[in-house]
Amino acid sequence: MLRLTELKLPLDHPEGALQQALCAAIGLRPAAVRDITIARRAWDARKRSAILLVYSVDFTVDDEAALLRRAAADKVLARTLIRTPDTRYHPVAQAPALLPQRPVVIGTGPCGIFAALILAEMGFRPIILDRGKVVRERTKDTWALWRRNQLTPESNVQFGEGGAGTFSDGKLWSGIKDPQHLGRKVLTEFVAAGAPEEILYVAKPHIGTFRLVTMVESLRAKIEALGGEYRFGTKVVDFLVETGRDGQRRMAGVVTEAGETIETRHVVLAIGHSARDTFFRLQAAGIFVEAKPFSIGVRIEHPQSIIDRARFGAFAGNPILGAADYKLVHHCTNGRSVYSFCMCPGGTVVAAASEPGRLVTNGMSQYSRAERNANAGIVVGITPEVDYPGDPLAGIALQRHWEERAFVAGGSNYCAPAQLVGDFLAGRASQSLGAVVPSYRPGVTPTDLATCLPDFAVAAMREALPAFGRQIQGFDMAEAVMTGVETRTSSPIRIRRDANFRSVNTQGLYPAGEGAGYAGGIFSAGVDGIRVAEAVGRDLAGLAVAA
Structure with a gap:
């Protein structure tokens, strides 16, 4: 079996176009190509007005060796036509009849x-x-x-x-x-x-x-x-x-x-x-x-429709594309890096605490990704050399400290502290929320998230959010909701x-x-x-x- 990669078709291509494109690429009639299966399907949205589907396709022909020889003389085919790799799993050992102890x-x-x-x-x-x-x-x-x-x-x-x-x-x-x-x-x-x-x-x-x-x-x-x-x-x-x-x-x-x-x-x-x-x-x-590095920050929520339009333009809502995701990073002037983590399209922010008196957030989606909000962690990288030196387990103490602060800020009842992006950027506590309804349950308490995060993380996130807004229009919208804290990134x-x-x-x-x-x-x-x-x-x- 052979595999052809980088086969590009329009997002709305008709049924049968994939076979036609495959046969045209390898120079064979449809009757000579059998057992066509999709090995991989991705999409290329760099041009929002012309989003493409990118396929890798497996297929068989009567004389694979001849096709490979002909492909070797073609610069494009030489790069995109390969033998289909064997991806079946093969066990590496077998237990003896007598096993003195079980693993x-x-x-x-x-x-x-x-x-x-x-x-x-x-x-x-x-x-x-x-x-x-x-x-x-x-x-x-x-x-x-x-x-x-x-x-x-x-x-x-x-x-x-x-x-x-x-x-x-x-x-x-x-x-x-x-x-x-x-x-x-x-x-x-x-x-x-x-x-x-x-x-x-x-x-x-x-x-x-x-x-x-x-x-x-x-x-x-x-x-x-x-x-x-x-x-x-x-x-x-x-x-x-x-x-x-x-x-x-x-x-x-x-x-x-x-x-x-x-x-x-x-x-x-x-x-x-x-x-x-x-x-x-x-x-x-x-x-x-x-000790090893990890990150600390918050969950941020936007209407999923804003992310879809920013990523897919007129193709927003296409069932093949589904709910849009994103991946963002910003290197700050204070030497910190802020990045998006565990982005959940059409999902919810969830309570992820595992210890009494401490509060942790995470993100979740169902298969449909049909909830109204998109959410992701917006987190700041920290290192043991700079932020928790000494004991190998010092990072745990740091996590617990900020989780306890978040628990108190949320009301000491597992409700989470939350703040509007506009208020966070302005350095003022939120008194109420706006058009973006937070999905976190059991509920949120409007407050100042700066009380739940290290000063360097607050400064880095305040610099990063407008930068992210220049990459995804609306990302730094004033009524987007931030919910804290995210401490279990790794x-x-x-x-x-x-x-x-x-x-x-x-x-x-x-x-x-x-x-x-x-x-x-x-x-x-x-x-x-x-x-x-x-x-x-x-x-x-x-x-x-x-x-």
């Missing part, structure tokens, strides 16, 4: 799910631990915060089956390098679990919260059918480490809050970016942890690992995903889970052979 996976976010799935497919029957609840029970607890101001510390947007990505836009793309096509495994498993097949070929696939819930359940059923064992409501409170005669530290097991010791030599640590108490337990166990720590994905000072511990500092979003976390599971599988299979 343990801690966490059931995207990283933990795919680590568990790959281990289960290789026959290693993983034990999967999660401090939270199954996804449907977790959803009820999350709604209790949104509707009744009731926080359940172990079951919320951050904790429970599906991880933080369950209550998000469900974005399934990333800029990571993936030469082994592991991302294809993530997407095909999601389709098998109930995601729409279009995620296999659209350039920026997403699935939304409601679909993610049923998909997570389906993946759990598959893992259990393959021998995996889930234990919810099981929080790990200690890590057992032994030092061998060679001086090497090795995992010996984990201890749960209920007092159970699970002996194992292989632990996948996929705990997410908000398991702060676990970070402290890791440090106490002598596992190497270091993990404040990194659990450093070696080339074999193991902790640099504790063999058998495999830090993985967003919480360990190696992913950022559903897709990259899933890919990292696969990579780590493969490393565990190779090691377990090697040990079995050696024995």
Whole structure:
């Protein structure tokens, strides 16, 4: 099978135009080209008056070698015609008949799910631990915060089956390098679990919260059918480490809050970016942890129609394009960078707190992206060298400080502090809101967000918003709403690992995903889970052979 890339057609092209364009590009009659399938579809909106669809198409012909030879002499075809890559997933190991100990996976976010799935497919029957609840029970607890101001510390947007990505836009793309096509495994498993097949070929696939819930359940059923064992409501409170005669530290097991010791030599640590108490337990166990940069800021909301018009012009509302997104960055005179984060077209701002007395925001969309507002984080990068030096866990203290300030500013009841962009730019507290109705639940309190953010972040955002308004007309509109605070953009720590994905000072511990500092979003976390599971599988299979 061959693949032709960069095949461009008008947004409103008629049915059959794709086949015609393909045949014209390769110089063959339609009867000679078979099995045409779309491998990728993106759009090019650099000219809003002439938006193009950009396709990669797979197809077969009788003599592929001849076509490739002819293409080699054509500058355009030589660049755009290739053999279709093999993106099927191939397991790297197989569990022996006798397995002395089962691997343990801690966490059931995207990283933990795919680590568990790959281990289960290789026959290693993983034990999967999660401090939270199954996804449907977790959803009820999350709604209790949104509707009744009731926080359940172990079951919320951050904790429970599906991880933080369950209550998000469900974005399934990333800029990571993936030469082994592991991302294809993530997407095909999601389709098998109930995601729409279009995620296999659209350039920026997403699935939304409601679909993610049923998909997570389906993946759990598959893992259990393959021998995996889930234990919810099981929080790990200690890590057992032994030092061998060679001086090497090795995992010996984990201890749960209920007092159970699970002996194992292989632990996948996929705990997410908000398991702060676990970070402290890791440090106490002598596992190497270091501070890493993250960002802090707010959520901003505009009418989705403004973003659509700014990005698509007369094509705004086209069903193929859907709700428009954006990606913005501004480098400030104070040396800080302000950028948009986790943009949610046609979505809502959600309460994402996981600790009592602290307030956190995030963004979420359903598959339809049909809500009236667009929202995104507008955040400022911070670094341990400048902003939280010293203790590797100092970033957690910084997060907690501003989350507590936001909690008080919002009314100490999980309502969020909010401010109009016009008031924020003018340096005055908001007394009321305007035409843009904030979507955050349980509600917002108009105030001055400068009391909930570092001074340098306030100054940087005041400089960046007008700059963003020059890129997207209306972005700095006076009645746009800002809601604070956004502190969980990424993990404040990194659990450093070696080339074999193991902790640099504790063999058998495999830090993985967003919480360990190696992913950022559903897709990259899933890919990292696969990579780590493969490393565990190779090691377990090697040990079995050696024995």
